[in-house]
Amino acid sequence: MVQLNARTVFSFLVCAFAAVVLFQTLDLRSDAALVPRVIGVPLLFLAGFQFACDLFPALGTRLSFAGTDKGGLDNTPDNEGFGLKGNYPFVAWMVLFVLAIYFTGVIAGIVIAFLLYLKLLIKQSWMLSVLYSLLFALSVYLIFVQGMGVYYFTSPVG
């Protein structure tokens, strides 16, 4: 049975990345392309195999090393349930933060992004939202702009 989910899409993207980079080596001089090809071909093969195992879970179960087992030493806590699903507002907020830095600069971007996050995303009080945003932006300003002399925290388009 075919299984199409986030895992399958991710392994497809890894596979696609390998394919695109390998395709690009066709335009390179042979000596400059040699090592990337030596790495890229096994990557394409392994990522393709992983994609097949994710797409057809029965295959992944039979070949357990590419399936869902945990080989080697697993030092991390169980990640079950962890993932983007259900947390898209946080991802959208990070994207907005990056855009705010682009259009308003780092310091103003922090204030805007923090206010949006604290007030809209996790629904904190106005008092906490304003204080946290301003104090954080002030700290960044004092450490980086005043302390370290970083002069480029203005907007790239400003």
Next chain:
Amino acid sequence: MELLNEFVTLLSQPYLMLLMLGAVVLGLLIGILPGLGGSVALALLIPLTFSLGPDAAIVLLISAYGTVTYGGAITSILLNTPGEATAAATTFDGYPLAKQGKAGKAITVAVLASAIGGIFGFLVLYLVLPLARSLVLAFTYPDFFMLAIFGLTVIAVVTQGSAFRGIISALVGFMLAFIGTDPLMGSSRFTFGSYHLWDGVGLVPVIIGLFAITEAFQLYYQKSSIAGEYDHEIKTDFLEGLKDFIHHRWLFFRSSLIGIFLGMIPGVGGAVASFMAYGSAVQTSKNPERFGKGAIEGVLAPEAANDAKEGGAMLPTLAFGIPGSAAMAVLIGGLIMHGLTPGPEMLTTNLNMTYFLIAVAIVSKLVALPVSLLIGPRMAIVTKIPGTLMAPGIVAISFVGAYAVEGSYWDVVIALLFGLIGILMKQFGYSRIALIIALVLGGLVEASYHQTMAAFGWEAFFNRSISITLLCLTVLSLLWPWLRTSKMFQRVLGGGGHGSA
């Protein structure tokens, strides 16, 4: 003698000592915060070193990194919540001790074991440096090529997630390392027409994305604070802790040696070192039944191993430029930014900086000792802050840090992109550590390959004893996940080969 000179240099500069004190407090705070380990601490602090000289940058990075483990131990004992996996073994006996009202004693022993274990690890590093120096000078291009491949395969196979996906992660890291200009002609390669990629993918933004942003997401995902109730007025008793420490000095010595040895092996991190030391403490105890119920040896052994492993991990990092862990990969990135390239140079032309680094590590461990005992337990209150409030702060520091690297907005986008990639890698069991180490090693692998071909020809990979040995070890490490589960291998081990250390 050289080390003594570096001690004098360090101690005679009040500015550096003040910086060390600040870094120790920062490291302690980061260690206490859940999920934030040494690699995140280094990734977030690197941007702060831009305006500093190499010596001050070393003081800031090494002091903060060395103190992170102290913070992890404190939350393990007080809250039964390790800041990161390396402190997990400390919870087994640390938390029961806290419940018996002996938290102060447990923290004192943990901090003492961490400090003296760390110092012991760096002293061993200092002693083996001359040996490593003669070894590294015997290495030529094919040996470096094989060493980089060996180091990476070990990391890909033994770190978290499946070994198969670990290898895929490492290969992706290599491909990312090839983006930019080719080392032969200097023409652009895999830049997809974007001038932003001419210098390759920046190491610091990728590290910040993969580790700091991913951990910030984890904090947001957890929503609530990690802290339970605990006694805020804990009294640490240095003399009583010292008495316990001296009483178990041989266990400390054995655990530290385990840590140093495991630290030298790429990919085998502090978690393995501390669990092995704990296991060894249980096995050699006359009363193993006390473990898990509040045995002080169960705190001392993992903490000593966890900090002693830092000295061991520095050896492949400094001598060969092969990072054994994510934190060491980040440290390499930080050192490179300050004109110090880990590898043979650190044992020849930059040997004084290596001694300075060891001196900083040792002094910072001593500085961290009273700081951790005095304010550590009180700082554990930060664990009461909900993850949803900490997450935006970490994301903001990450973006600011990425932007501050070169003043390039593109680096902020890279940090965000790799933050999302890191979340997906963590979710689906790919190894972020293998990717980042391959990204660091990609340049070395390609350069040493071309240098070998130009100087010796391909046969050099197979006719030098060092290369052959490393090649055999590489093949063995690739086969390890399958070997260790094979019936034949388990029969050879007498049925004991089912554990993974």
